[in-house]
Amino acid sequence: MSIRERLSGNEAAATAMKQINPDVVAAFPITPSTEIPQYFSTFVSNGQVDTEFVAVESEHSAMSACIGAEAAGSRAMTATSANGLSLMWEMIYIASSLRLPIVMSLVNRAVSGPLNIHNDHSDAMGVRDSGWIMLFSENNQEAYDNLLMAHRIAEHKDVLLPLMVCQDGFITSHSIENIELLEDEKVKEFVGKYTPEHYLLNKKEPIAVGPLDLQSFLFEHKYQQAEAMKNAKKVIADVAAEFEKLTGRKYNFFEEYKMEDAEYVVVCMNSTAGTAKFTVDELRSQGIKAGLVKVRMYRPFPAEEIAEALSKDCVKSIAVLDKSDSLNAAGGALFEDITSAMYVNKKSVPIVNYVYGIGGRDTTSNQIKSVYEDLQKIEKTDKIQNPYRYLGVRK
Secondary structure: OOEEEEEEHHHHHHHHHHHHOOOEEEEOOOOOOOHHHHHHHHHHHOOOOOOEEEEOOOHHHHHHHHHHHHHHOOOEEEEEOHHHHHHOHHHHHHHHHOOOOOEEEEEEOOOOOOOOOOOOOHHHHHOOOOOOEEEEOOOHHHHHHHHHHHHHHHOOOOOOOOEEEEEEOOOOOOOEEEEEEOOHHHHHHHHOOOOOOOOOOOOOOOOOOOOOOOOOOHHHHHHHHHHHHHHHHHHHHHHHHHHHHHHOOOOOOEEEEOOOOOOEEEEEEOOHHHHHHHHHHHHHHOOOOEEEEEEOEEEOOOHHHHHHHHOOOOOOEEEEEEOOOOOOOOOOHHHHHHHHHHHHOOOOOOEEEEEEOHHHOOOOHHHHHHHHHHHHHHHHHOOOOOOEEEEOOOO
């Protein structure tokens, strides 16, 4: 029997960490992720976990401590946001290159400057090519579930890559929702024990671990990372299938909402999907065939699968919503990935990009409705005047 609870996204993440009971958690506070290590530290103080909790002096040190712990053979976790992730920058790449399956809760927030503590996806998009698996979470339940699946994915012998579970700062991290928790014993059984093959404290196999890698081998090691990311797709699917048997909750690489006969499609990530679903339902009641694709697995990117989903005969036009701006005059990161996937897989559907919600700017159902109205105009005129657009900006 599942346990019915009411938790914020941060509480849900900390609860998942408690049930996983990692060997080491190293963290430094930064809004809006601060509550995750704060809640977890109470579990440590109360003796509910036997985790070694390391209170460090910066986020760079937090990731460094996680790297040391994983390299030694321990299961390590952390949490951060925005500027904290930026301070980890060097160590983010080292964690990935050393093939250390660290799991991190990333509570998405705008990266300075200017200083802003509210939600957008600029932090996650800044490290999208660092070699970390990236799972996005629409709501508190999904943030909890993604964390329960995270170690099974990251620690798989064919993967061995770090993984971050993203959720929207304040929107989900501080909002309380009904949630279903698994019993502690079921979580422990599902997640399993961490038994690395190679680690520093293995006296039977003395090794050194370090990030130096010169001309002779760096290219090959980067190729191995890329292959591991490809392998992660199958592992993510397999773990999700097992999780569905355990909980009844189904997770694919992306969610298709009312896509069976959709003519006008919006693609987005994280909490915006909830507002978009409301808008789709409203438009459907008016006879407009609106649909939604919510990307959950962003790295590895499901290029072939998403191109197939977006190129059904019924689809007339597509809008990709990016909650960060790449400042490249050629669209946001998700838009670039979608258009690349469509082109490589020889799929052709009119696509436009909307950058929205920067710095926590509210995105309403009426604004998303205006996107669907634009998609209908594109279908009628067969013209895209400007593929790079902004939603909700004052000009």
